[in-house]
Amino acid sequence: MLTIKNLHAEIDGKPILKGIDLQVNAGETHAVMGPNGSGKSTLAHVLSGREGYTPTEGEVIFEGKNLLEMEPEERAREGVFLAFQYPIEIPGVSNTNLLKEGLNEIRKHRGEPELSAGDFLKLVREKAKLVEMKKELLNRSVNEGFSGGEKKRNEIFQLAVLDPKLALLDETDSGLDIDALRVVAKGVNAVRNEKNAFLLVTHYQRLLNYIVPDFVHVLADGTIVKSGGKELALELEERGYEWISEKAESA
Template identity: 70%
Template structure:
């Protein structure tokens, strides 16, 4: 589904990603773990198309398309979704209205008719139930006045509405209590299918008890330094990141 080859990226002239190689197939869940500053969030930002980052080398092909050439909105329309580590509050813009715009612009991009009001409302009802998001929240301004847990649930709600092929969850577990974590993880698991894939970026192993990965990659100093099965996450949890740091001293 996605092939990342020798990806180098920098911000303000400072190189953060130093040659990432990663291939993800449909139906798989990949976890990317790593200490602070290893480049986890940079990787998600580069994939989603954040302007501040400059790709200096390498390629990313998503279902055969070079997505580095696409605008952030076109990447989303192609089926890429980023759940933000810090979801943005947008006063005055209604959650529902903007999602309708997003869905209809995506449909137009694919040459499809806009969604009917009735269909859309049914979709909102179904998907908000999936993440136990109060329908009142769905109607409010985007993330405005939401608690940390509500913001993260809203991310998964949007993901459910947009039905991406590849979802990147950027530290979705950060700041969540165990109940919120369970709700979020449940939502993600219910959305899993043989046709889509998920990248879970996290610092902690905890989330991976709920969203069980097929592969675990350890990112350190801008490179994937270790790849294994879900047991690698447990090993990391036990030995700590110093184990990695010691092994891969720069």
């Protein structure tokens, strides 16, 4: 589904990613871990096309297409979804209105007809239930006045409705207490299937107790220094990131 080859990227002329190689297939969940400043959030932003995160070398092929050439909205319509670390508030725009516009754009792109108002509402209700999203939040302005936990849950709810092929979760666990984390993880697990793939960007191992990854990659100073199975995360938890960084330096 996603092939990243020797990806370099910079912010304001400062190199952050220095040669990332990664292969993600449908049905897989990958966790990208690493210390602060290692470039893991940058990776998520480069993949989603955020302005200011400039790829300088390498390529990213998504479903056979050159992802880096696309505008952010084209990537979204092709099926790339970013769950934001800090979800944005949009006053006066209701959650359902945003989702309706977004979903219809995505459907149009796929050559599918727009959903009728009735079918859309049915879908929204169903997905809200799936991720335990409070009904009263559906018609509120996007993220406005939401608690930290509600914002993160809203990202997962949007993910469930838009049903992307590739979901990038940027530090979805940050700022969540254990109960909120459990609900968010439950939502993600409910959405996981054979056809989609997840890339979780996280600093801590605890999220991975609830969303169990197939692969774990450790990022340090802009490159993947170690990859492994879910047990790698536990090892990191025990030994800290310095263990990896030292290993990388000595190698």
